[in-house]
Amino acid sequence: MDERLEKALHFSNYMVTLNNQKRVLKERFREQTLYYYQGGQFTVTKELMTFVGMLVEQGNDEDIVLVDDNETPIMVKDLTEFQGEILNTYFAAANEYHAEYQNLRKNRSVEALVGYE
């Protein structure tokens, strides 16, 4: 095989693997941002954090009904506590995502990307 093509194919395999790992990381981040409260499931998005932050800021922090991912209304007794929990959930997930992403970037071979050296 032409050496140029061989090198390109080698790089192509590396890129496919890298993209796969990135995809799995992203999906894991998404899964890690799920917060479960009183039988409800909330995906912690920037929108949810902003909405909750706005309510708390306005002093509406008791007995607030939020609609979860399954369109089920959930009564939140203490919204300030809820806010703390969703922020923790989000940043724990984001920090892990960041750390794993940085690890991926350091790896320059297919074997290193999947930890099979």
Added chain:
Amino acid sequence: MVTSKGVLVFARNNAQIDYCKQAYALAKRARKFLDVPTSIVTDSTEFLLNEYPDAEQVFDKIISIVWKEEDLAENTTLSKTENHALRTFYDGTLIEKKLHFKNETRTLAYELSPYDETLVLDTDVVICNSTLKKCFDRTHDFLIYRTSYDLANNDRSTDFERISDTSVDFYWATCVFFRKTPTNKLFFDLLQHIQENWPHYNNIFQINTPYYRNDYSFAIAIHIMNGYQRGDFAKDMPGVLYYTTDKSILWELNDTDMLLLLDKQGYSGEYTPIRTKGATVHVMNKFSLNRCIDG
């Protein structure tokens, strides 16, 4: 009142696949990650006890389900549906085997489960995190995955959208959570009716497959329970259902990590590696799963 909770698995071996082995591994993982006991429904009880001497400790209950002559006389669901289809099982893209597929007992889950709250899992679900435990905290009484995530990222968006191009929404019977309620009893009775009259429902819902498949009968039953329209009889299970088809290979399985070789669509025999960390995955390649369990 104390509510009993647990996992229920169905393991019915065929000539080459030891589903009991997968169930045994799953029970250990369910205890570790979900902190719940597992009961097994099997027609291979003797084999299970011989092969795994500590099976009675690993499993909460071993429920034997053996087709008997009396079933015919009593006209049970089992007797009417015990018609094992031959199905092609792949071990990667290059190896395929035609083996019996014994999937008829899933619809008996309500009757057989010893628990008030049951999480029914396929034996080839590899639990690597505690997400499924959240089922038991949910207020809804029936949960099932509507969507899933293909680790190979191959374009299967249409395969699992509906049970056929012109039919109803698809649901994954791989993981199902239910509480023992009158409504859920009704649902499982309906499932048995659909199963017993499969040629009819296969035709009416335009599935046109020779095989009985639990995913399809669950989808049809949910559709009927919703009043022949979309509704919220069934709600989504927590988290994400990851899966790999049997054309991919599980290469390495640790406590929470997996190394998989994903089939490259269009390039038969070529694979791309991927490592998952802390993700519960439905590994459809049963041969490679058993090899990894063996270590």
